[in-house]
Amino acid sequence: MILSSIISARHTLGWNSSSLFLTFRFLPSNQTAVGLSCKPKFNHGKFPRACSASSDPLLVKAARGDPVNRPPAWMMRQAGRYMAAYRKLAEKHPSFRERSETTDLIVEISLQPWEAFRPDGVIIFSDILTPLPAFGVPFDIEEVRGPVIHSTIRTENDLKALHSINFEKLHFVGESLRILRHEVGEQAAVLGFVGAPWTIATYIVEGGSTRTYTVIKRMCHTAPHVLKQLLLHLTEAISDYIVFQITSGAHCIQIFDSWGGQLSPDMWDHWSKPYIKQIVDAVRKKCPKTPLVLYINGNGGLIERMKETGVDVAGLDWTVDMADGRKRLGDGISVQGNVDPAYLFSPLPALTDEIQRVVRCAGPSGHILNLGHGVLVGTPEEAVAHFFDVARSLNFDNFSAEQETQEPKHDATASCLTA
Numbered sequence: 290m291i292l293s294s295i296i297s298a299r300h301t302l303g304w305n306s307s308s309l310f311l312t313f314r315f316l317p318s319n320q321t322a323v324g325l326s327c328k329p330k331f332n333h334g335k336f337p338r339a340c341s342a343s344s345d346p347l348l349v350k351a352a353r354g355d356p357v358n359r360p361p362a363w364m365m366r367q368a369g370r371y372m373a374a375y376r377k378l379a380e381k382h383p384s385f386r387e388r389s390e391t392t393d394l395i396v397e398i399s400l401q402p403w404e405a406f407r408p409d410g411v412i413i414f415s416d417i418l419t420p421l422p423a424f425g426v427p428f429d430i431e432e433v434r435g436p437v438i439h440s441t442i443r444t445e446n447d448l449k450a451l452h453s454i455n456f457e458k459l460h461f462v463g464e465s466l467r468i469l470r471h472e473v474g475e476q477a478a479v480l481g482f483v484g485a486p487w488t489i490a491t492y493i494v495e496g497g498s499t500r501t502y503t504v505i506k507r508m509c510h511t512a513p514h515v516l517k518q519l520l521l522h523l524t525e526a527i528s529d530y531i532v533f534q535i536t537s538g539a540h541c542i543q544i545f546d547s548w549g550g551q552l553s554p555d556m557w558d559h560w561s562k563p564y565i566k567q568i569v570d571a572v573r574k575k576c577p578k579t580p581l582v583l584y585i586n587g588n589g590g591l592i593e594r595m596k597e598t599g600v601d602v603a604g605l606d607w608t609v610d611m612a613d614g615r616k617r618l619g620d621g622i623s624v625q626g627n628v629d630p631a632y633l634f635s636p637l638p639a640l641t642d643e644i645q646r647v648v649r650c651a652g653p654s655g656h657i658l659n660l661g662h663g664v665l666v667g668t669p670e671e672a673v674a675h676f677f678d679v680a681r682s683l684n685f686d687n688f689s690a691e692q693e694t695q696e697p698k699h700d701a702t703a704s705c706l707t708a
Contacts, residue, residue: 479541
C-alpha cells in the first residue's frame with residue numbers, strides 16, 4: 290500500500306479546545322514551558338548517556354528519568370469510542386477485527402487523538418489478543434461476549450497447537466508503526482504494547498473474558514506443568530513481538546498485565562513476575578535503548594514487585610496515591626499515571642486541580658502523566674482536550690519555586706511536596 294494514499298485517507302479533525310482551567314501555580318496554556326531548575330532525582334543508569342539525544346521525544350526522556358521541563362502526557366485508550374470521529378468510522382467498519390487489523394484503519398484511528406489533542410504519546414490502535422493467531426491460537430470477537438477462544442489450552446495435548454510467532458500474519462502492525470513513526474516524527478513518542486503472559490493466558494485457558502478466573506487459578510494447582518509451558522511459550526512469543534514492534538518504529542512499549550491484579554501477591558510472584566522479567570531481560574539484550582512500561586490494573590499490593598521485573602516505568606492505577614507509590618518504588622524507576630478517569634466528567638477547574646496534585650506528588654523527574662486506567666466511554670472530548678492543555682502548561686521552573694515556598698497543610702501534602 291502506498292504511504293501517501295494511507296496518510297491522505299485520514300480525517301483532519303482540527304479540534305479547538307476550551308481552555309477554562311485555573312492558571313494558579315502554572316503557566317497559562319498559551320505559553321511554552323521552558324527551562325528546568327531541578328536536577329533529575331530518578332537517574333536510572335540503565336541507558337548510556339548517548340541514548341539521551343536532544344531529539345528524543347519528551348516521553349522517552351521522562352521514561353528514562355532524564356531532565357524534562359514538564360511531564361509528558363498521553364492516555365490509555367485515547368483512541369476509541371469516546372471520540373465522535375471514531376464512532377463515525379466504526380459505523381462504516383463495524384468489525385473490531387477489521388479496524389484493528391487493517392493498516393489504513395489502524396493508522397487513521399491511531400492518529401485521531403494526535404490530530405485532535407496533540408498528546409506526547411501516540412499508541413497504535415490494536416489489542417493485546419491481536420498476535421494470538423500468529424502463534425496458533427485463533428479467536429473471534431462477538432458483539433455481546435467479547436473475545437472468544439474456542440480452542441482453549443488446558444492439557445498437555447492442547448499445547449501442540451502452539452508454534453513460533455509468524456510475523457507475516459502481523460504485517461499490519463509493522464506497517465502501521467512505520468507509518469505512525471513517519472507521521473509524528475520526533476514530535477511525540479510512538480507507543481507499542483503487548484499483554485503480559487499471565488493476562489494472555491487467562492483468555493486462552495478460560496476461553497475468553499471472565500470475572501472469576503477460577504479455571505486458570507485451579508489449573509495453577511491441578512496442571513501447573515501445562516500452565517508453565519503455556520506461559521513460557523507466551524513469554525518467548527511476546528518478547529519477539531516487542532522486538533518486532535520496536536524495529537518497526539515504536540519508541541516505547543507498554544506491557545499490560547491487566548489481570549495480574551486478580552492474583553494474590555504471592556501468586557503473582559510465582560505466575561506472572563518471572564515471565565515479565567524474562568521478557569524484559571530478553572528485550573533489553575536486543576533493544577537496550579527502548580523504555581518498557583508495566584501497567585497492572587489493581588496494582589496497589591504489587592508496587593514493589595513491579596520494580597523487581599526490571600521495567601523502566603511503573604504505571605500506577607488511580608487507587609494508589611501517587612506520593613505513596615513513588616515512595617514505595619524508590620529511586621531508579623519512573624512512574625506513569627494516575628488521574629482517575631472519572632475526573633474527566635468533573636468541572637474543568639476540578640480536573641485541573643487533580644492534574645496539578647498528581648504531578649506535584651510525582652515530582653519533577655521521571656513522570657509520565659496519564660490516567661490511572663483507560664478513557665471511559667462517554668468522556669467529553671472537551672475534557673480530554675483540557676487534560677492535554679493543562680499538561681502542556683506545566684513548567685517545572687515555576688513548580689520547583691512553589692514547592693520551596695509553600696507550607697504543607699497536612700502530612701499527605703507534605704509527602705507530595707517532597708516526592
